[in-house]
């Protein structure tokens with residue numbers, strides 16, 4: 063087989079192309095910086111492959127178009143950035159409640175409020191814990207390179223279909239805007255049987271209504287138990303992470319994801335050159351948080367340093383795993399300011415003092 | 416300061432607009448200054464609310480108390496201000512995307528409550544701030560970054576929509592006629608109730624050639640020259656129907672004396688006063704406590 067072609071692509075465009083190659087033919091969105099290249103790419107490419115691109119009148123509307131299209135069984139996605147994602151919380155909760163697969167891409171920018179349009183990780187808590195009302199969860203994938211974003215897009219559609227649950231891809235403005243060489247996977251699109259989908263009712267088919275309403279509390283309780291049985295399977299089977307320079311059990315471990323993890327890797331390489339024993343633990347799934355893998359690191363670690371492009375959101379999950387036996391320090395910068403390699407090195411040096 | 420004479424300068428903030436040179440919004444801003452001076456609104460009695468967009472930057476360029484608020488939410492925000500502080504003169508402004516797309520659902524409800532707010536939409540038929548996506552008033556066939564094969568959707572007709580909601584003041588203007596626009600805004604501010612003004616304000620960077628000032632002038636006609644009677648709603652509907660084709664400038668429709676939110680609010684306050692200093696605790700106990 064010929065080796066797959068390497069292409070130089072911007073993160074946002076690579077994400078869009080990866081979605082199309084994963085079988086996504088329907089995109090609903092509303093413009094917002096810094097992810098406009100995703101809808102722009104989709105508006106051009108989808109019609110070429112028999113798909114539909116539609117600009118909704120708002121993100122609230124887009125999230126409900128997602129609900130409708132996903133409910134009819136097609137692979138569907140939307141993308142937005144922080145303030146727009148907040149508006150999609152309505153549709154997202156219903157997607158979870160009704161068990162409709164869909165993919166939501168959040169290219170995070172600085173907040174709260176309108177904030178700015180610089181890269182940020184300020185939506186970790188919203189995406190992993192607060193994306194819509196009610197008892198529910200969704201897998202949140204956090205790529206740290208453009209190539210990984212491509213790979214995780216395909217995975218996101220598969221996970222969404224496999225679990226009948228929406229899936230979030232959480233990137234930041236830097237991954238969206240950066241250009242890197244990428245290779246698209248050649249694996250065929252997985253096709254899932256969707257007997258529940260609203261595709262019309264021939265006489266051979268059972269009557270089916272997509273619904274998230276259960277007025278009888280005991281019935282709703284049973285439904286939520288059923289959802290949580292799924293979430294438990296996700297927790298057991300879908301935790302993903304990467305470790306970097308942890309083989310010699312360094313006493314200092316940085317926890318970072320996405321763009322921040324990339325910068326941390328550079329800092330770690332520099333520190334290693336000067337003899338500092340240090341490594342990285344990088345969650346790839348922000349939910350389910352890679353609890354098992356991080357637990358395995360605790361014993362050999364003296365101190366953890368969570369580094370985020372926020373005032374500290376992932377750190378709560380790190381602390382939950384690490385407990386009180388080891389200090390978990392924090393360094394982060396909010397507002398769309400990206401912590402630098404030098405700043406991380408400085409923070410690590412402060413730890414050893 | 417009441418009774419003072421104000422000039423354009425009194426409404427100008429130190430902020431320099433960062434709109435592209437030639438943007439229509441400069442003209443709208445200057446008309447708003449003039450209209451405020453003509454009405455004599457003391458700057459400290461003025462609240463100016465907007466959503467998000469190039470046009471929504473406008474409150475910052477005035478000396479009014481202002482919010483550059485949330486995309487699409489200038490009207491709920493303005494209603495909040497007006498209800499909390501009915502004595503203020505309240506202006507709301509924003510773009511076509513802000514007002515007719517994401518905020519579209521709010522207009523008819525603002526009209527229904529009829530607060531004394533003047534709502535100015537800088538309608539450039541495009542999303543300016545996010546760099547040129549087609550919007551709710553973009554002309555079919557337009558090629559934009561998100562409509563590479565030409566837009567296939569029909570634009571909204573804001574004039575018809577607002578008229579049909581029952582709005583008592585509906586006007587249309589353009590930045591090709593700043594004098595006319597100033598008068599219209601002045602009349603809107605003086606009008607007691609919700610006044611809606613759709614201003615064709617060209618985006619020189621992402622807008623179509625056909626929507627630039629020169630072309631606006633060519634397709635515009637003054638309603639005053641046509642002896643249009645603004646109290647004739649059917650005639651107003653007919654003019655509104657031409658939105659996007661001809662540009663009829665002036666007040667399409669005006670009806671005074673509609674029930675107004677602020678009036679209702681004042682009445683409620685008056686009633687409360689008339690009720691005297693009835694102890695709140697007593698009211699609470701009587702209404703809510705189960706004995």
Ligand SMILES: Cc1ncc(C[n+]2csc(CCOP(=O)(O)OP(=O)(O)O)c2C)c(N)n1
Nearest residue numbers: 467468469470486510511512513542543544
């Ligand atoms: C919830 C939300 N979605 C999207 C955006 C991004 N956004 C900012 S302004 C704008 C549209 C601008 O168009 P318009 O309202 O017509 O104003 P103009 O810039 O043309 O004056 C959009 C989509 C946002 N700020 N918030």
Ligand code: SF4
Nearest residue numbers: 435438469543618619
């Ligand atoms: S992009 Fe268009 S609307 Fe925005 S400032 Fe420039 S000319 Fe004006």
Ligand SMILES: [Mg+2]
Nearest residue numbers: 510511539541
């Ligand atoms: Mg506009």
